[in-house]
Amino acid sequence: MENLGLGFQLMGIGMVTVFVILLIVIYGSTLLINIINKIAPEEKPKKAAPASDTQAPMAVLEAAVAQLTGGKGHIVKVTKLN
Numbered sequence: 001m002e003n004l005g006l007g008f009q010l011m012g013i014g015m016v017t018v019f020v021i022l023l024i025v026i027y028g029s030t031l032l033i034n035i036i037n038k039i040a041p042e043e044k045p046k047k048a049a050p051a052s053d054t055q056a057p058m059a060v061l062e063a064a065v066a067q068l069t070g071g072k073g074h075i076v077k078v079t080k081l082n
Contacts, residue, residue: 058075
């Protein structure tokens with residue numbers, strides 16, 4: 001019976017130790033993330049290109065499709081993949 005009590009005691013100490021270490025990791029990483037965000041904030045995305053800049057690539061695409069399909073193919077829709 002003495003060994004069983006010692007086993008439960010060691011199990012309890014081990015579980016508490018793991019719990020405390022996990023709390024340290026969670027709060028430490030949260031603190032580190034907050035510090036990094038203050039030092040080097042995320043860059044804001046640049047504004048979209050004006051409409052005139054999109055005309056040239058569209059003309060190139062239409063010319064390529066016309067050449068590859070012998071003038072029979074047409075572009076219906078163009079969407080930008082992120």
